[in-house]
Amino acid sequence: xxxxxxxxxxxxxxxxxxxxxxxxxxxxxxxxxxxxxxxxxxxxxxxxxxxxxxxxxxxxxxxxxxxxxxxxxxxxxxxxxxxxxxxxxxxxxxxxxxxxxxxxxxxxxxxxxxxxxxxxxxxxxxxxxxxxxxxxxxxxxxxxxxxxxxxxxxxxxxxxxxxxxxxxxxxxxxxxxxxxxxxxxxxxxxxxxxxxxxxxxxxxxxxxxxxxxxxxxxxxxxxxxxxxxxxxxxxxxxxxxxxxxxxxxxxxxxxxxxxxxxxxxxxxxxxxxxxxxxxxxxxxxxxxxxxxxxxxxxxxxxxxxxxxxxxxxxxxxxxxxxxxxxxxxxxxxxxxxxxxxxxxxxxxxxxxxxxxxxxxxxxxxxxxxxxxxxxxxx
Amino acid sequence: xxxxxxxxxxxxxxxxxxxxxxxxxxxxxxxxxxxxxxxxxxxxxxxxxxxxxxxxxxxxxxxxxxxxxxxxxxxxxxxxxxxxxxxxxxxxxxxxxxxxxxxxxxxxxxxxxxxxxxxxxxxxxxxxxxxxxxxxxxxxxxxxxxxxxxxxxxxxxxxxxxxxxxxxxxxxxxxxxxxxxxxxxxxxxxxxxxxxxxxxxxxxxxxxxxxxxxxxxxxxxxxxxxxxxxxxxxxxxxxxxxxxxxxxxxxxxxxxxxxxxxxxxxxxxxxxxxxxxxxxxxxxx
Amino acid sequence: xxxxxxxxxxxxxxxxxxxxxxxxxxxxxxxxxxxxxxxxxxxxxxxxxxxxxxxxxxxxxxxxxxxxxxxxxxxxxxxxxxxxxxxxxxxxxxxxxxxxxxxxxxxxxxxxxxxxxxxxxxxxxxxxxxxxxxxxxxxxxxxxxxxxxxxxxxxxxxxxxxxxxxxxxxxxxxxxxxxxxxxxxxxxxxxxxxxxxxx
Ligand SMILES: Cc1ncc(C[n+]2csc(CCOP(=O)(O)OP(=O)(O)O)c2C)c(N)n1
Ligand code: SF4
Ligand SMILES: [Mg+2]
Numbered sequence: 001x002x003x004x005x006x007x008x009x010x011x012x013x014x015x016x017x018x019x020x021x022x023x024x025x026x027x028x029x030x031x032x033x034x035x036x037x038x039x040x041x042x043x044x045x046x047x048x049x050x051x052x053x054x055x056x057x058x059x060x061x062x063x064x065x066x067x068x069x070x071x072x073x074x075x076x077x078x079x080x081x082x083x084x085x086x087x088x089x090x091x092x093x094x095x096x097x098x099x100x101x102x103x104x105x106x107x108x109x110x111x112x113x114x115x116x117x118x119x120x121x122x123x124x125x126x127x128x129x130x131x132x133x134x135x136x137x138x139x140x141x142x143x144x145x146x147x148x149x150x151x152x153x154x155x156x157x158x159x160x161x162x163x164x165x166x167x168x169x170x171x172x173x174x175x176x177x178x179x180x181x182x183x184x185x186x187x188x189x190x191x192x193x194x195x196x197x198x199x200x201x202x203x204x205x206x207x208x209x210x211x212x213x214x215x216x217x218x219x220x221x222x223x224x225x226x227x228x229x230x231x232x233x234x235x236x237x238x239x240x241x242x243x244x245x246x247x248x249x250x251x252x253x254x255x256x257x258x259x260x261x262x263x264x265x266x267x268x269x270x271x272x273x274x275x276x277x278x279x280x281x282x283x284x285x286x287x288x289x290x291x292x293x294x295x296x297x298x299x300x301x302x303x304x305x306x307x308x309x310x311x312x313x314x315x316x317x318x319x320x321x322x323x324x325x326x327x328x329x330x331x332x333x334x335x336x337x338x339x340x341x342x343x344x345x346x347x348x349x350x351x352x353x354x355x356x357x358x359x360x361x362x363x364x365x366x367x368x369x370x371x372x373x374x375x376x377x378x
Numbered sequence: 379x380x381x382x383x384x385x386x387x388x389x390x391x392x393x394x395x396x397x398x399x400x401x402x403x404x405x406x407x408x409x410x411x412x413x414x415x416x417x418x419x420x421x422x423x424x425x426x427x428x429x430x431x432x433x434x435x436x437x438x439x440x441x442x443x444x445x446x447x448x449x450x451x452x453x454x455x456x457x458x459x460x461x462x463x464x465x466x467x468x469x470x471x472x473x474x475x476x477x478x479x480x481x482x483x484x485x486x487x488x489x490x491x492x493x494x495x496x497x498x499x500x501x502x503x504x505x506x507x508x509x510x511x512x513x514x515x516x517x518x519x520x521x522x523x524x525x526x527x528x529x530x531x532x533x534x535x536x537x538x539x540x541x542x543x544x545x546x547x548x549x550x551x552x553x554x555x556x557x558x559x560x561x562x563x564x565x566x567x568x569x570x571x572x573x574x575x576x577x578x579x580x581x582x583x584x585x586x587x588x589x590x591x592x593x594x595x596x597x598x599x600x601x602x603x604x605x606x607x608x609x610x611x612x613x614x615x616x617x618x619x620x621x622x623x624x625x626x627x628x629x630x631x632x633x634x635x636x637x638x639x640x641x642x643x644x645x646x647x648x649x650x651x652x653x654x655x656x657x658x659x660x661x662x663x
Numbered sequence: 664x665x666x667x668x669x670x671x672x673x674x675x676x677x678x679x680x681x682x683x684x685x686x687x688x689x690x691x692x693x694x695x696x697x698x699x700x701x702x703x704x705x706x707x708x709x710x711x712x713x714x715x716x717x718x719x720x721x722x723x724x725x726x727x728x729x730x731x732x733x734x735x736x737x738x739x740x741x742x743x744x745x746x747x748x749x750x751x752x753x754x755x756x757x758x759x760x761x762x763x764x765x766x767x768x769x770x771x772x773x774x775x776x777x778x779x780x781x782x783x784x785x786x787x788x789x790x791x792x793x794x795x796x797x798x799x800x801x802x803x804x805x806x807x808x809x810x811x812x813x814x815x816x817x818x819x820x821x822x823x824x825x826x827x828x829x830x831x832x833x834x835x836x837x838x839x840x841x842x843x844x845x846x847x848x849x850x851x852x853x854x855x856x857x858x859x860x861x862x
């Protein structure tokens with residue numbers, strides 16, 4: 001069996017990306033993800049790859065565009081303010097049907113905001129990563145193990161569907177250490193980078209005068225042609241939605257309260273759910289999407305059918321709750337939203353209180369929908 | 379009778395600095411504040427704080443302050459100055475802020491000859507984020523992202539901002555000083571003051587680069603850090619005046635015009651009034 | 664890991680999850696102390712999480728880290744109460760003291776309680792142990808190894824890990840650095856053990 005190692009989430013992600021064949025890392029320092037860049041600076045050269053500290057996030061993301069165009073596994077990482085600067089390249093990468101990994105270790109915004117954990121970039125990641133009609137895959141790890149596993153998964157899916165993949169983590173996941181099993185080292189050597197057999201049929205590798213030239217481009221001036229390409233891309237997106245949604249459920253089959261959340265918040269609520277389930281009375285379950293795009297909407301609706309109330313805790317102001325409500329719109333079940341912002345993170349005690357509070361509300365009025373701003377019920 | 383000989387300048391608020399021991403950000407803040415006092419500019423000044431250790435400069439300066447996105451201070455300053463030509467604007471930017479992510483903004487503000495004053499804190503590192511390579515990091519310097527020392531073949535060469543900007547026709551005053559010894563303080567202050575005067579006289583773009591310390595991320599004591607600026611940084615970044623249109627105009631009897639085109643520039647950095655190398659280190663550690 | 668170094672799973676968790684909170688200032692080695700405990704737990708086959716405070720803490724201020732140990736996968740790495748608190752100075756005690764769980768254990772450097780321990784402040788605490796750890800370390804080892812001294816003392820108080828466990832982990836994490844440093848750290852652990860035993 002592989003050895004269990006103890007690593008920070010950021011470092012586990014970086015090591016796993018290298019093991020997944022990533023050979024180009026371009027970044028720019030920003031807290032709380034800088035360990036990824038620092039790890040890559042040390043280890044990427046040893047793997048025969050390239051590390052560049054770019055002059056800005058704009059440049060780093062466009063370096064990824066270039067590397068990805070050659071069929072190389074390339075990535076960049078940043079935190080919220082830096083991700084905004086990457087949105088230009090993200091739109092071009094998606095429009096060029098290129099696979100790439102973008103990591104966002106979210107911190108609190110808007111603006112320069114703070115550096116403590118947040119989930120405030122949910123809309124940006126799932127709705128508007130850049131201008132124009134496109135999607136990116138969005139994976140949401142909830143442990144250091146998943147930080148590593150999803151780095152591998154992100155590259156696999158990005159190459160399978162030829163689209164950018166984002167890992168949407170937060171400061172807690174990036175900074176914390178947990179034991180994990182690292183993905184196996186591939187048998188391929190770095191020299192395989194130049195192995196023609198492994199080269200995708202769209203990659204720009206030079207014609208060597210043996211094939212006609214390839215173009216990677218996002219400019220389509222003919223509206224009919226552009227529309228056709230967008231339709232084609234969205235047909236592919238439908239397949240992604242049908243095949244790639246991932247999620248986890250823990251708890252009784254028919255919980256009274258179904259807690260729906262992702263990332264580090266799910267860890268805190270897991271503890272609270274374990275605590276209430278040991279007591280008599282309220283029974284709670286935890287539904288945790290591992291992919292935020294595609295959103296596991298059908299699976300959530302199926303689970304939610306058997307509950308009485310839905311509680312959505314998030315480190316943002318209802319961004320994620322939008323998707324929960326959309327997914328369960330036909331049921332409908334009353335939804336309570338528990339917001340934290342600014343880098344504030346609920347404690348297990350707060351989570352327990354929220355669970356009991358929302359259940360008490362249901363006992364009084366089965367249709368009530370509450371919103372909590374921290375401890376304050378609106 | 380006791381006389382007060384050392385007071386807090388009025389342009390600085392009574393707020394304790396959050397800077398590390400031995401960091402020169404504090405000294406530089408004070409010198410700028412003294413000049414604002416002496417030129418009686420504070421009330422008419424709008425400062426632009428950048429992203430870096432000095433981001434909280436907005437808490438320290440008594441003038442109005444806006445905090446700009448990383449690297450964008452010169453663009454924000456341009457906006458302020460264009461909206462209110464009757465106000466003074468200075469930016470306070472680190473080397474990561476000005477010479478990496480903000481390279482485009484500084485070059486274009488300079489070439490437009492914007493009537494702003496830029497204080498450029500070159501400490502050869504990204505201080506705020508914990509010590510990564512800056513564009514100004516010296517060859518061979520170990521940082522978090524150059525774990526074996528900066529290798530120009532991979533990580534590029536140090537950027538000389540003053541020399542670079544001096545090739546443009548826009549700037550009115552460009553100088554580099556070193557905050558590395560007590561005997562430099564008067565020189566540093568005089569240069570800061572001149573850069574502010576430039577704006578008072580509507581001469582156009584002025585920039586002062588200050589060779590500064592970051593003992594924390596250099597992993598040095600305060601004294602070692604000062605010595606390192608003196609012995610290492612000055613080699614790569616010679617102090618001196620690179621552009622001085624005020625002087626030229628005086629010499630040629632011309633008046634100044636903001637952002638004007640100047641046909642002749644100094645062919646080599648003039649070190650007028652600046653000690654290229656101050657008296658060596660004599661104090662004991 | 665060679666066979667004879669395989670850990671014996673003799674670690675006893677006083678409760679599950681066992682929540683440890685370590686706090687002090689930047690230079691106290693707070694994060695490293697937590698890391699050693701985390702490594703010892705990993706070696707003992709436990710599940711764990713280690714969560715540091717992060718940010719520009721290098722510019723003074725307090726630093727802290729939470730370590731959660733469990734026999735099952737750790738649910739929340741974020742804790743609001745601690746079963747064990749290691750406290751390195753007064754500022755940390757004043758800021759975080761309220762986090763002690765009822766019946767919890769405090770192991771603190773003397774500087775945390777410069778005016779002595781006030782029983783009134785410690786209503787909920789099960790046990791309080793105060794050692795002149797930094798002072799003793801400075802006097803006998805000439806370095807700021809107060810954190811290692813407290814860890815040594817901890818092995819006498821809670822049957823979590825032995826001094827040998829910690830020494831093994833130290834060796835793993837300090838390999839790159841000097842052997843002299845390693846020896847000093849190990850001495851500090853032993854000194855802490857002795858002080859606590861004679862407590
Ligand atoms: C868009 C964006 N990218 C990255 C950051 C993170 N960041 C904060 S300060 C800083 C570097 C500051 O270095 P420098 O300008 O040299 O100032 P110093 O701290 O050294 O004084 C960076 C990269 C940010 N705030 N915004
Ligand atoms: S980290 Fe460096 S630049 Fe920042 S305050 Fe400390 S010494 Fe100054
Ligand atoms: Mg700097």
